[in-house]
Amino acid sequence: MASSSSNLISLKTSDGTVFKVERALAKTMKTVQAIIEEADANIYMIPIHNVFSHHMDMIIDYYKLSVAGKSKEFSVEKLDNDELKDFLLAVHYLNMEDLFEVLTQAVADRLEKKSVGYVRKYFGIENDFTPEEYAAIRKKNDWAFKGDDIEPEEDEEKQEE
Amino acid sequence: MEEKTSTSPAPAPAPAMGEDDVWCKETVPKVLKLVCCSPSLNQKDLISLLFVSPFLYRTLLSSQPLWQLLNFREFNNAGNRLIAALSLPRYQHVKEINLEFASDIEDTHLILIKQKCFDSLQSLESLNLNGCQKISDTGIQAITSCCPRLKAFSVYWNVRVTDSGLLHTVTNCKHIVDLNISGCKNISDRGAQLVAENYPKLESLNLTRCVKLTDVGLKQLLQKCLSLQSLNLYAVSSFTDEAYKKICLLTRLTFLDLCGAQNLSDQGLKCISKCKNLVSLNLTWCVRVTDEGVIAAAQSCTSLEFLSLFGIVGVTDKCLEALSKSCSNTITTLDVNGCIGIKKRSREELLQLFPYLKCFKVHS
Numbered sequence: 374m375a376s377s378s379s380n381l382i383s384l385k386t387s388d389g390t391v392f393k394v395e396r397a398l399a400k401t402m403k404t405v406q407a408i409i410e411e412a413d414a415n416i417y418m419i420p421i422h423n424v425f426s427h428h429m430d431m432i433i434d435y436y437k438l439s440v441a442g443k444s445k446e447f448s449v450e451k452l453d454n455d456e457l458k459d460f461l462l463a464v465h466y467l468n469m470e471d472l473f474e475v476l477t478q479a480v481a482d483r484l485e486k487k488s489v490g491y492v493r494k495y496f497g498i499e500n501d502f503t504p505e506e507y508a509a510i511r512k513k514n515d516w517a518f519k520g521d522d523i524e525p526e527e528d529e530e531k532q533e534e
Numbered sequence: 535m536e537e538k539t540s541t542s543p544a545p546a547p548a549p550a551m552g553e554d555d556v557w558c559k560e561t562v563p564k565v566l567k568l569v570c571c572s573p574s575l576n577q578k579d580l581i582s583l584l585f586v587s588p589f590l591y592r593t594l595l596s597s598q599p600l601w602q603l604l605n606f607r608e609f610n611n612a613g614n615r616l617i618a619a620l621s622l623p624r625y626q627h628v629k630e631i632n633l634e635f636a637s638d639i640e641d642t643h644l645i646l647i648k649q650k651c652f653d654s655l656q657s658l659e660s661l662n663l664n665g666c667q668k669i670s671d672t673g674i675q676a677i678t679s680c681c682p683r684l685k686a687f688s689v690y691w692n693v694r695v696t697d698s699g700l701l702h703t704v705t706n707c708k709h710i711v712d713l714n715i716s717g718c719k720n721i722s723d724r725g726a727q728l729v730a731e732n733y734p735k736l737e738s739l740n741l742t743r744c745v746k747l748t749d750v751g752l753k754q755l756l757q758k759c760l761s762l763q764s765l766n767l768y769a770v771s772s773f774t775d776e777a778y779k780k781i782c783l784l785t786r787l788t789f790l791d792l793c794g795a796q797n798l799s800d801q802g803l804k805c806i807s808k809c810k811n812l813v814s815l816n817l818t819w820c821v822r823v824t825d826e827g828v829i830a831a832a833q834s835c836t837s838l839e840f841l842s843l844f845g846i847v848g849v850t851d852k853c854l855e856a857l858s859k860s861c862s863n864t865i866t867t868l869d870v871n872g873c874i875g876i877k878k879r880s881r882e883e884l885l886q887l888f889p890y891l892k893c894f895k896v897h898s
Contacts, residue, residue, distance in 0.1 A: 465561050481569035489585045496562050498587050510585060513622060516615035517581045 612636030613643030726751030803827030
């Protein structure tokens with residue numbers, strides 16, 4: 374039985390894997406920390422919804438690197454856009470500030486110079502501008518675009534490379 | 535013609551109920567706000583994000599820090615663009631405007647801005663008009679009258695700016711700490727005096743190629759702008775030791791560019807050496823300088839990282855030895871090209887004396 378005075382916290386991911394993590398790591402997850410504080414003295418296992426074992430692997434990697442002062446070496450390059458987005462969602466759920474900022478920056482880098490349609494698709498945002506509204510905003514901001522700029526695209530069917 | 539969303543990308547395992555809402559209303563704006571602050575996002579991309587959705591439009595607009603910079607560097611039709619931008623409420627607190635090398639910006643635009651957008655410039659702290667060669671004193675008068683809080687003003691390479699333009703600037707903007715009038719060849723001692731009398735807290739001053747300045751004007755500056763940390767006198771060769779000696783009054787000086795100071799003697803350099811905090815010293819073409827002056831500098835300015843002796847034939851290996859004694863740990867840039875009096879100046883020999891040396895050439 375893991376008691377609250379033990380150094381390890383058990384976290385159970387959505388896919389059923391149990392991770393025993395150091396208390397210090399659990400502390401970086403504000404969501405988990407809140408659960409621990411609210412629960413009874415002896416909490417056995419904390420379920421973390423929306424977080425899968427492959428997310429936990431990366432979270433533990435990041436933690437180990439930052440403890441060693443090497444957090445800059447952490448990379449999410451190998452993740453494709455959807456995997457990065459899911460990871461971001463998981464980290465957001467767990468409320469881990471530093472890692473969230475790292476991932477946000479990674480998303481920013483990937484969105485750089487992409488069209489409006491791409492951004493919508495990436496975040497799953499619906500375009501609920503009326504054509505009139507959209508045209509009005511475009512007109513107000515026309516000054517920001519040079520002649521040879523790629524205009525902000527509305528066509529969501531344009532695929533990025 | 536409402537556009538339909540195409541089939542949404544295959545989602546990850548379905549999130550718990552309410553997650554979609556959290557995603558849209560919390561996560562996405564959070565992410566996009568951070569995205570907007572990232573240095574990799576340029577102005578065009580930032581503004582493009584306003585077109586993503588109405589919710590995002592409102593959310594991003596409400597984040598003031600996103601809208602503090604207007605960047606028209608190298609844009610054409612810059613005058614009209616600037617007016618259009620400043621007419622939008624989100625730029626009411628703009629802090630920085632960059633028009634460097636923009637074209638089609640003239641006095642008439644600046645006058646129009648004063649008439650129509652006066653309120654929007656009250657928070658402006660930094661204005662870059664580098665290379666906007668059509669602007670004259672009239673335009674300067676108009677624009678400076680709109681931004682009383684201006685701290686940094688740069689109007690590089692503009693021969694239409696005269697002492698009058700400076701008079702308007704010092705009258706309208708009392709808090710300037712960074713002034714760049716490099717290449718404004720028509721500025722005279724009178725303009726220098728205006729700066730000296732009105733900006734006692736000036737930290738950075740660039741007078742490159744202001745060839746009409748004489749010792750009279752420079753002395754005024756040196757005696758009154760005692761907070762200067764950076765002083766650039768590149769290619770102003772009319773000064774003499776009479777003024778150079780007063781540079782020692784600037785106890786906070788870390789950057790000094792004297793390229794082309796043909797009248798600077800060892801005596802003058804010895805006085806300058808009293809600025810112990812110098813980190814960067816450019817003595818390119820200071821042809822009267824010899825070992826005596828450089829050794830004095832070496833012994834006093836022990837934090838020196840950047841030094842150019844380019845073209846000085848009167849210095850020998852002795853000055854490098856002295857330099858090495860006091861600054862071997864800090865020097866990372868040393869240009870001794872053309873210093874025929876120095877025998878040991880191959881790359882390897884220099885690295886022996888200055889192990890952290892990275893850059894061997896400053897002047898082309």
